[in-house]
Amino acid sequence: MIAPTKNEKRPLGYIWFEEWNENIVFLPIHDRRRRLQSLKTSSDLRESSDLRRSDPRMNDVDVSKQIQQMVRFIRQEADEKANEISVSAEEEFNIEKLQLVEAEKKKIRQEYERKQKQVEVRKKIEYSMQLNASRIKVLQAQDDLVSSMKEAASKELLQVSRDHHVYKKLLKDLIVQGHLLRLKEPAVLLRCRKDDAHLVDSVLDSAKQEYSEKANVHSPEIIVDNRIYLPPAPTHHHAHGPFCSGGVVLASRDGKIVCENTLDARLDVVFRKKLPEIRKRLFGQVVA
Numbered sequence: 406m407i408a409p410t411k412n413e414k415r416p417l418g419y420i421w422f423e424e425w426n427e428n429i430v431f432l433p434i435h436d437r438r439r440r441l442q443s444l445k446t447s448s449d450l451r452e453s454s455d456l457r458r459s460d461p462r463m464n465d466v467d468v469s470k471q472i473q474q475m476v477r478f479i480r481q482e483a484d485e486k487a488n489e490i491s492v493s494a495e496e497e498f499n500i501e502k503l504q505l506v507e508a509e510k511k512k513i514r515q516e517y518e519r520k521q522k523q524v525e526v527r528k529k530i531e532y533s534m535q536l537n538a539s540r541i542k543v544l545q546a547q548d549d550l551v552s553s554m555k556e557a558a559s560k561e562l563l564q565v566s567r568d569h570h571v572y573k574k575l576l577k578d579l580i581v582q583g584h585l586l587r588l589k590e591p592a593v594l595l596r597c598r599k600d601d602a603h604l605v606d607s608v609l610d611s612a613k614q615e616y617s618e619k620a621n622v623h624s625p626e627i628i629v630d631n632r633i634y635l636p637p638a639p640t641h642h643h644a645h646g647p648f649c650s651g652g653v654v655l656a657s658r659d660g661k662i663v664c665e666n667t668l669d670a671r672l673d674v675v676f677r678k679k680l681p682e683i684r685k686r687l688f689g690q691v692v693a
Contacts, residue, residue, distance in 0.1 A: 547688060554683070555676055562650040562668045563638055569604065576601065576653065577608040579666045580627070581616050583655040587664035592626035596654045599634040605653065628658075635667065 566572045580595065597605045609627060617624045639648035652667030676683075 547684070550687065551680070551683065555672070558672060558676075559639075559650060559669065562672060565668065566601070566638065566651040572601075572651065573604050573608055575651075576604055577612045577615070579653050580605075580608070580612040580655070581619070583653065583664040583666040587666075588655055588657060588662055589620070590625070590657050590662070591623070592628070592658050594628050594630055594656045594658060594660075596630045596633060596635055596656075598637060598649055598651065600637065601651065601653075602629070602631070602634070605629060 565575065576597075595605065606629065609629070613624045613627060616622075635649040635652075635654060636647040638650055639646075648669075650668040650672075652669070652671070655664040655666060656662060
């Protein structure tokens, strides 16, 4: 509150205000209402007091009314202040609640992202395992098919020894080839199946002569082992035991050099050599 001097102008943001005792002061605009209420209350009290002095007939009822008006005013001010406090507290509560909710949402999102990554990793692992299992199944099926082809070829070899004329010539060629290309020894030990012993004896002389002519050496000494024979051909009763589909085994006399020239051994050699080509024709790709 600013007391004015004589002929002083009203400051900016202030208003003229005349108090009950006719004093003139400058009041800020925002204090106008409170000042008016205060002056009104003070004026009412003074008027009540003056009335009681001037009017002896004024009873306690009128005084009580005046007091009730003051109480209502004070209560109204208190209610407004309480309402302001309540609104402010509610705003602070809402802000705090929003912050807590956002923090929990962030935690939930982070937890969800972590679990989602775990699920994705688990899916990749399961997919990789299933893919590997599928590849293994495919490779196993391919190997089974190739093995079945080899078994079918082995069964076809049994038909070779049944034609004695063809098989007899084949035995002679196997003896010459094994002795000429592999051993090149002057004396060798020969083993064959027991069922083929008479066929081997019948072609032994012609095989020696052919070898000596091709190698341009003296006729070699070939000793047929009559004590140890090669396993017989496979049968239904001995399908899983050792067997030999035909052919001969040549070895040096000291046993250090062995040439296995049986039909089964030659089938294994050819099969290993032609396996990439077989796989390419069967499966459309070259598998090492």
